[in-house]
Amino acid sequence: MSESYPAPAKLNLMLRVIDQRSDGYHELQTVFQFIDLADRLWFSSRPAGQFSRSGGPKGVAEADDLSIRAAQCLAEVGAVREGVHIRMEKILPMGGGIGGGSSDAATTLIVLNRLWRTGLSRAELMEIGTSLGADVPVFLFGRSAWAEGVGERLQALDALQESHYVLLHPQISVSTREIFTAPELTRHHAPITISAFLGGATENTLESVVCARYPEVHRSILWLRDHGVRDVRLTGSGACVFGVVADAVAAQQVAALAPPPWRAWAVRGRNQHPLYDPAEQ
Ligand SMILES: C[C@](O)(CO)[C@H](O)COP(=O)(O)OP(=O)(O)OC[C@H]1O[C@@H](n2ccc(N)nc2=O)[C@H](O)[C@@H]1O
Numbered sequence: 001m002s003e004s005y006p007a008p009a010k011l012n013l014m015l016r017v018i019d020q021r022s023d024g025y026h027e028l029q030t031v032f033q034f035i036d037l038a039d040r041l042w043f044s045s046r047p048a049g050q051f052s053r054s055g056g057p058k059g060v061a062e063a064d065d066l067s068i069r070a071a072q073c074l075a076e077v078g079a080v081r082e083g084v085h086i087r088m089e090k091i092l093p094m095g096g097g098i099g100g101g102s103s104d105a106a107t108t109l110i111v112l113n114r115l116w117r118t119g120l121s122r123a124e125l126m127e128i129g130t131s132l133g134a135d136v137p138v139f140l141f142g143r144s145a146w147a148e149g150v151g152e153r154l155q156a157l158d159a160l161q162e163s164h165y166v167l168l169h170p171q172i173s174v175s176t177r178e179i180f181t182a183p184e185l186t187r188h189h190a191p192i193t194i195s196a197f198l199g200g201a202t203e204n205t206l207e208s209v210v211c212a213r214y215p216e217v218h219r220s221i222l223w224l225r226d227h228g229v230r231d232v233r234l235t236g237s238g239a240c241v242f243g244v245v246a247d248a249v250a251a252q253q254v255a256a257l258a259p260p261p262w263r264a265w266a267v268r269g270r271n272q273h274p275l276y277d278p279a280e281q
């Protein structure tokens with residue numbers, strides 16, 4: 001059996017919509033932190049031009065899977081005469097706002113860049129990543145980050161507290177596109193500073209729109225607060241919500257009480273991606 005590689009989830013510890021660009025995309029300020037909940041991927045060599053996947057997310061065709069698209073992009077850019085089969089153990093909920101698909105793509109780029117000896121720099125991988133999705137670059141960057149633009153201008157935040165969180169998925173999927181195109185979304189918020197964030201400005205400005213359209217998300221937030229969880233907020237465009245607890249035991253106790261069909265996990269913030277290697281620049 002070949003080695004397996006993690007594709008961890010991210011949380012947005014803060015998210016503000018600052019402006020809308022002429023191409024419709026939104027300029028954001030956000031803070032990314034990884035967590036210790038991850039998909040797992042296995043890679044096996046195939047002849048040139050063959051790209052396949054097993055065990056992937058339900059309802060996503062093989063050709064549309066971000067990990068397959070990432071492998072194809074890297075093979076093209078690196079002129080690689082080899083294909084790959086990707087076996088995936090999918091743990092992270094889709095449309096959860098925790099970047100599962102993006103992380104699968106980033107892990108694929110990092111691992112195949114090593115296995116295929118394509119030798120692309122982190123910046124070159126991030127360029128490929130940006131073309132696949134707004135959340136891919138941070139997983140390649142590999143460190144907790146303050147992000148601006150659509151998430152591609154990143155600045156490391158290495159000293160964030162690696163808090164214990166309860167992460168709750170209300171078993172619904174929120175379309176990122178739907179939220180960003182909602183007419184009622186406030187598209188202009190004043191930018192804040194990193195120190196304002198560190199001082200407690202952790203609002204996600206997508207939250208009110210998501211809660212109004214998806215009452216189950218609002219109920220999830222109230223439920224976490226009722227169970228003593230602090231700083232409860234939405235991650236990304238949802239549907240997952242999360243908040244802070246004192247330690248792993250408290251996180252497990254609250255997570256175990258989540259009423260079905262909701263799912264909850266006790267997780268911990270991590271300031272480094274598990275595949276981050278400072279020697280790879
Ligand atoms: C909300 C976040 O999760 C925060 O980390 C990301 O910015 C979303 O990243 P993502 O899921 O990779 O999103 P994409 O697949 O690139 O975009 C989905 C759709 O959301 C809208 N979109 C997304 C990101 C952004 N900054 N502005 C947007 O307007 C666009 O309509 C786009 O077509």
Ligand SMILES: Nc1ncnc2c1ncn2[C@@H]1O[C@H](COP(=O)(O)OP(=O)(O)OP(=O)(O)O)[C@@H](O)[C@H]1O
Nearest residue numbers: 065066094095096097098099100101102104135236
């Ligand atoms: N390997 C994959 N895993 C999950 N989704 C994938 C994958 N490949 C492609 N997708 C597509 O990407 C969409 C977004 O999936 P993802 O899990 O990244 O959402 P998310 O958690 O909301 O992320 P984000 O925070 O980036 O919005 C899915 O609805 C699916 O159609």
